[in-house]
Amino acid sequence: MLADIDTWVLDLDNTLYPAGSALAVQLTDGILSTIAEYYGTDVPGARRIQSELVAEYGTSLRGAMLTGTIDPHEFLGFERRMDYSVIGPDPALAGVLEELPGRRYVYTNGSAYHAEQVLTRLGLTEHIDGVFDILAGELIPKPYAESLDAFLARFGVDPARSAMFDDLEVNLALPHERGMTTVWVTAGTPYEQLAERRWRAADLPSFLRANV
Structure with a gap:
């Protein structure tokens, strides 16, 4: 076909790899913790901000860059701390x-x-x-x-x-x-x-x- x-x-x-896997959870947690630190909020606040950024700009990273001054490499730094062995x-x-x-x-x-x-x-x-x-x-x-x-x-x-x-x-x-x-x-x-x-x-x- x-x-x-x-x-x-x-x-x-x-x-x-499957949605809901341990790696997917780490990825979500990493993005939320980065947003929380950058915007000075807690995890629920970060989740709300992430939803708004994704809806408006496609990704959290692009939204954070267009609405603030975060460096993309700094934003993606959490990936270096992830445990890929999962x-x-x-x-x-x-x-x-x-x-x-x-x-x-x-x-x-x-x-x-x-x-x-x-x-x-x-x-x-x-x-x-x-x-x-x-x-x-x-x-x-x-x-x-x-x-x-x-x-x-x-x-x-x-x-x-x-x-x-x-x-x-x-x-x-x-x-x-x-x-x-x-x-x-x-x-x-x-x-x-x-x-x-x-x-x-x-x-x-x-x-x-x-x-x-």
Whole structure:
């Protein structure tokens, strides 16, 4: 069903590893603690500020930069303190990625450092041809057009021959408009087709094995 696809665009967090995992919890806690310290508030206050920043600017980092003076590297410093050993190899995902025809990229609103740590722990590094992170996008995140255009240009991606996987449905709207096949990775049935070139999948390896 995806026989025409030769470029695979993969989100990182909550897509290549499960939402709610110990690493996802650390990531959320790290962002909230950074916001709390920067804005001088407690965790509930930080959670409210984060929601407002994400709603208005796409990511907490971009919002903090546009409304304040925080340095992006300082904001992302919590990643260096995370314990990545809480996730381990995913042989099933590695095997199916290895079999995919064409190129495979990670497109993330996180940093390249974070992506490298995650891919190494999951055993996926050798199956990924490139990483496009928030710094490569000049701090403009998904779902903004500037970010998508920069990603497509960087790797010479033809939207009509690519498939994008993301846990946030909002990040898939513009790629689908541009002609990409999109797969919303979320809880539910193993996988189902929502519309032409639009899918939802709870089990990424199963979806890829069944539809490639």
